[in-house]
Each structure stands twice: as structure tokens, then as C-alpha cells.
Amino acid sequence: MCLYICIGANSQTFANTCALVTCVKNFPESRGVVLGLLKGFVGLSGAIITQLYYAVYGNDSKALILFIGWLPAAISFAFLRTIRIMKVIQLPKELIVFYNFLFISLGLAGFLMIIIVVEQHFQFSRAAYSGSAAAVLVLLFLPLAIVIKEEYDIWMRKKLQAMNGSSSQLKIVTEQPIGGDMVAQPSPSSCSINDAAITTEVEAPKALPTSQTQQEQVSCFKTVFRPPTRGDDFTILQALFSIDMFILFFSTICGIGGTLTAIDNLGQIGTSLGYPTKSISTFVSLVSIWNYLGRVSAGFISEIFLTKYKFPRPFFLTLILLFSCIGHLLIAFDVPNGLYIASVIIGFSFGAQWPLIFAIISEIFGLKYYSTLYNFGSVASPIGLYLLNVRVTGHLYDKEAERQLAAAGIVRKAGEELNCSGVDCFKLAFIIITLVAVFGALVSVILVVRTRKFYRSDVYKKFKEEARAAEMEMALGGGGKGVVMVAPDIG
Template sequence: MSVAGATYMFGLYSNDLKTILGYDQSTLNLLSFFKDFGANVGILAGLVNEVYPPWVVLTIGAILNFFGYFMIWLSVTKKIATPKVWQMCLYICIGANSQSFANTGSLVTCVKNFPESRGAVLGVLKGYVGLSGAIITQLYSAFYYDDTKALILLIGWLPAVVSFAFLRTKKTNFTQSEFGLSAAVVIFLLLLPLVVVFIEENKIWRSKKLALVDSSPVKIVTEGEIAETEKVNAVHSVSVSSPKKDPKWYEDVFHPPARGEDYTILQALFSIDMLILFVACISGVGGALTAIDNLNQIGTSLRYPKKSISTFVSLVSIWNYLGRVFSGFVSEHVLTKYKFPRPLMLTLTLFISCVGHLLIAFDVPNGLYAASVIIGFCFGAQWPLLFAIISELFGLKYYATLYNFGNVASPLGLYVLNVMVTGYLYDKEGTKQLEAFGLKRKEGQQLNCVGVDCFKLSFIIITTATFFGCDCLTYFSGENKKVLQR
């Protein structure tokens, strides 16, 4: 998990894609959308995990990671012909989709192994995903200094190597005497129930002996007779209820069990609870990802030095990690001790993230440093809370698939807020500035924008959308208060 968060480093090499391949901001944001679409649409990974062991899931993820980013590196270094936009979208989608396989193979397994500590497990594992951005950034600085093209290659081979290195399960070799000792223990445990039989038979024999001495009639009822009576009653009850027909599958979809029980996949997907969570995450996660993916362009337009932009990416990654760990452990603590539900904590997280968006919108002096910390922390804190809520409401039976469906909100929110809103308004302002100098943009020429107006309106819209997500979660908390406080 410590190398599975390469998608959060898009801001470091996005300027190379824009400059070398001649993209405008809308096209660059389209690539960003497909990156997050691949990273978060992990339904295939969930279905594979339902059928095959985790090592198969990790192997597929390693192959996809290397292929996708290696093709991007070949394109940026001009070792192959310049690909079309749809090809670049496909490459980055394939490379980023490996993250869902890495997450599913390790995270879902751990949640099923430790269901009573799911908040802490999710916090630690998802925290390492966030911290991986800072880890890879430091490795890149040590190996390649300022060569962002080489960073793409590092993102391609490092996670694949780590996945392959830990695929094999370490087996312990036992000596013959150790096998003999374990066999003796097993045989002893198998024979141990005979002691119970001897004790019970002795009790029955003593009861019969006392009955012969006592003149009053005593009926000896053994446990076997009680069991036979219960069996007869059970068979009778089954025979009475057998004429009832099972409901058809489409009727069962709209008649889910009680909240907190094991839902089927379709029951969960068609529930109003999943819809509310989906809408809240479209605004919350989509807005935070828009800021993270555009850090390079935001820093450039607000005239921050180049070194500061690398600092912003590291700050986002570090506080992303802290947010995930904090929300995982703290949500578990306050839920257990104070019965404070996780949806309310998620509401507070979205509310705090609005402060970071407003710092960017109004270009507060040195505000991008604080905005990187706030948005990174809030973005990281949302994921453990979301996944824990899904497991609490819909059960763990199909958690591998439902966990990945929860991720789908991220690319959808990113497309609306990043491509349709932020990218469009950035290009509109950039074209306006270009025309002010009497120039026109040529086809294949990059389009830049400088000044606070490049992102001001975009982040005001993002703040409004995030507030709407807070309202949805407040209603959601009230509807599910009893289930989520257990």
C-alpha cells in the first residue's frame, strides 16, 4: 500500500504532458478524469477477488501498472509516435486501475480478518496509500532530482516490483518431531469428547440406581430424547411453512434486509442510502481531487515558485496519510465511547475542506500552503469513513464489490467539477488573456492562464457543491442514527 498511491502525483508531471503534447487545460483535465476513473472504478477487481485468492489480484494489478505508465513514459520521451488523446486516456486509465487491484487485494482481506476493528484497519492501510505520494516523491528527488519524465517511469516499475516481491507466502518448515508433537495434540483433542460421554453415562447410571431404591416412579429423560423431540417439532414446523414460495430475484432487490445485515449487491446499489452516500462523495471527493490534480496549474497561475509546487504535492500526500489514520482511529474511538456516528464525522470533514477551497478561490497570501494541508487531510479522512459506513450498513458478505462501487463517485465528481467546470473556466480565462494581447491560440499549442481569476469561480462552485454534500450527509445521519451508533 505504501507505493499504491501514484495517482496522487499527477500534479508533478502534468505540466510535461501539457507542454510536450500541446494540451490545453480541458484536455489535461480529461486525462486527469480517466486517471481517477481507472483508479476508482475497481468493480472488476472486486469481482476477481470474490473468486480468486489475493495473489491473483495483486499480479493483475502489477501488470496493469507497468504497462500503463510505461506507455505514457514512451510517449512523453518521444520514443514512440505521439499518441492521440484517446490513446493517452486509455494508457493512464489502465495504469491507474492497478491501484484498485492493490487496494482490493490487501484492504478487503484485512477488513474481513478484523471486522471489529474495521475503522483502525481502514485508517492505517488507506493512510499508507496517501503517504505513498510523499514516499515516491522523495525517492524521485533522490534518484532523478528534477527530471519529471523519469518520475513517470519510476511510477511504472516501482509498484510492480514491490507487488511481485511480496506475492509468495512465506512457509515455515517443521521437523519430524514437531510434526509428531502437533499430531499428538490433535489426537488428544479428538479423544477429549469421550471424557464428556463417560461423565454423562455415569450420571445416568447413578440416576437409574436411585430410581430402583426410591418407590415413587421417576421418569428418566435423556438428552437424546429431548433432541429427538426437538427434531420432530422442527420437521413439523418446516412442513407447515413449506407451501410458501420464494420471492423472485427482482422482488428481493427492492425488499432489502434490516440495515446492518448482509445486503446483496443489487439491494445495496438500489438503496436510498447508497444514493445519498454517492451524491455526497461526488461533491466532497470530487472537489478535493480537483484541487489536488490541479496543484501545478494553481501554483503557476498564482505565481508560486516551482520548488513550492513540489512542496504542495508532498504536503497533500503527508496530510492525506494523517487524515486517513486520524479518521480511522478517531471515528472508532468516538463511536465506541460517545456513540458519535461516522456520517456526522464525514459531514464535519467536508465542511472543513470548504475552508481550503475558499483559500484557493480568493488567493489568500501563502494560502496555498494551508490549503494543501487542509484539502489533503480532508481528502484522506473521507475514505476510511466512507468504506466503514458501507460495511456497517450493507454487511461484509459482498464488501469487496460494494467497496469498489463506493469509489465510482470519485471519477464522476472529478469529471463534473474538474473537466466540465474547472477546465472549461480556466481555458475561457486563458483565451481571454491571450486575446487581450491580440493573439490567437494555434492548434496543438499549450494554453496558460495567470492570475486569481483562473480558478476563482471554479472553487466557489466547488465550495457550494461541498456544502450540498454536507446537507445530504446530515439527513443521512438522522435516518440511520440507530444502526450507525451500535
């Protein structure tokens, strides 16, 4: 069983890495938006699979294991060829397309939340589950319609450019004799060709300097403590042994560990505080939906503030860590009906941390080894969960339960599960988690200070230059004559 769990848990990591890292490399100038969207859909995946399972198999627990086994594998094989690195030229409408994806995902999240609440109050038939699953599939594949429309618009735009270029009476290049030599000059009324395009077409690629070639041959172990400038491509060892990575990793342990501890113990917390069973189910639903909202909100909002106002992304991480403390304190002191608010805050905080962490890693350490560094950042989650859930919360919960049994004069039987009731079951544990989250926020401030100069600069400058070079290369290669055609602003 441990082997099965190991394979199943790691299969999720493979799927996440392939899809997420590939999309970040394809859209490096919108990485916060991409991370928010993809991690948001991951947050909804459990609710989506649940609806599909009820529609296909009903309420058969054995079939659930089979369903979880074949569905992800079938989807991976079906869409395998779509996961690839491409030369993507940023279009003016790129963000609009991503916002359309966001609106569809919000509709999907809202629909799932309504369905979950309705299913808890009414008995659904197999046909009703089939109807809800069909609606989920429509909303899930609706972004494809937007993609098809955008691809069609781009194809029509290129076709229009080609027609205008072939029917135009203007010659791109005219030849005029000067001093007996033929010199190519652009026609006054032709499309302008910038100097970069001419340079790209004419100049031969320069040979790398000898020192640079020798530097590339130096062992990575010798350059561990000589990292490049932030934003350039770090080697794996340079990134892992950097102070920035240590600070980010430690802050992640403090933040993710605490919020994940609250989510994993939500059922026991509700029971110990005397909430009814239906309320506990509502808490789980609230955590799932707000987990999604935290992911997409952190991705989109941090990207907007970064590009428009040069607002450092690590500062958002600091704010989220402090915000999560409110939820922890509501649990610790059992504020009346506070668990409803706490489930919202903790779900949002847990979701918001992931796109921020992964975006910061990609920005500071580059994208060359992002696959490895992305998964290294994920390791902070089980470490934080083990320390704060098993060693702190579990230990204190068992200690309080044994104290209550001793006070009641009840002798615990061998193998009997411990049950604790009252505010003291989780009070001290969540006070400790709150202090840990505050300390993690203070540590993350160090990263904010260390990277403030980097985030004040143009973080995406390198990718903008690469995008322009790719656009020029495609134009030169596609036109056959080295003419750069600038797409007209249609719509």
C-alpha cells in the same frame, strides 16, 4: 497508450481490493482503524516508490516506467499467500498493536517529509539516495517485528495454558451416579465451562426453516427493493438501489470531486497566483503528507468515537466536507500565503473522506459483497473529478485565459496552450466547488438522520458473536475434549 493506462490503473484497484477487503473481514470490529492504516500507506506509496527509484536507477526516466512495471508485480507475488480470510479472535491487545502500527507509519511519514524537503534544497548523490531508501525500507517493514513479537507472545501463552492444564490435579469432568445414570458434572475447582460451550458441543445443527431456504432461492432481482435491516448483508442490487447508497454516493461526488480538483490543479493554481516554483513543490509535499494524516486520523478517531460514544460515522463525513470548504475559499479569494494553509486543509480533507466512506459502506450494507460495493464507492471519484475539474474548472480557466488574451490584443496560435494568471483564473470555479461541497454536506446530514438509530445500537454485535463462536470452536477443536480455556491476562 490508453490500453497501458487502463491496465495500470486497474491493477491498483485489484491490489487495493485484495488487501483492504481481506483485512476488513479479518478485523471487522476494528475496521475504521484498519481502513485508516491501509489507506494511509496508500497515501505514502508515491513518496516511498520515489525514494526506491532514485536509489535503484538514479534519475533515468525510461527506467522509471520499468521500475513501476516490475516492483508492484514482484511484491504481489512475494506476499500473495499472506492475503487470506482467517478466523481472527479479537485479543485484548489488538488496538495496542494497531496503535504501534500507527506510530511507525507516523515516523515513516515524518521521515519522508523531511527527506523530500532536504532533496529540494540539496543535490543528493546515488549513495545518499541509497541511504534514504534503506531507512524507508526499515520503517516500512518494522511492523513485521511487532507482528512476530505478538505471535510469539500468543504461542507462549497457549503453551503456558497447555502446561498448566496437563499438570493440574483438577479433573475437568467428574462422573457421579444419579438414579443409576452417569451424569457429567464439572468439578468445583475446575475451569468453568459456560452453557454456550456445552450447547455448541452437544446440540446438533438445526435445519433451516423451509421459508428461509425458499427465500435464499428467490432471484436477487425480485428482492431489489426489499432490503434487509441495516448492518445485515445486502445483495449487490439491494445496496446499489438503496437510498442510503445514493446519498453516500452523491456526497462522495461532491466532496472527493472538489478536493481532487484542487489537488490536480495545484501546480497551475500556484503559478496563476504568482507563487515561486519551490513553493509549489512544497504545496505538493504538504498535500501528500496531510493526505496520509487525514486517512489515519479519520480511521482511528471515528472508530474511537463510534465504539465509546456511539457517534455516527456519517456525521464525521459531514464535518470533513464542511472543513474542505475553508481550503476552497482560500484558493478562490487568494488570501496572502493562503495556498499553504489550503494545501494542508484540502490534503487532509481528501484523505479523511476515503476511510469514512468505505467504513460506512461496510457497516450499513454488510461484508458479504463488500468487494463489489467498495469499488462501487470508488467510482464516485472519477465522476466528481470529471464534472468539477473538466466541465467546471477547466472550462472556466480556458474562458478566463482567452479573455486575458483578447484584452491584451494577442492572437492565439493553433494548438498553443492557454495560460492564465491572476485570481480570476480559479475564483469562480472554486466558489462553485465550495457551494457543491456545502450541498454535499447537507445531503450527508440526511444519511446521519436516517442511520442515527442504527449507530446508537451495537454496530459490531454480530461480529462479536461470530468471534465468540470462532473462539469456542477453536478451543473445542484444539483441546480435543471440548474444554474452553480462557487466556490469562498477561501484560
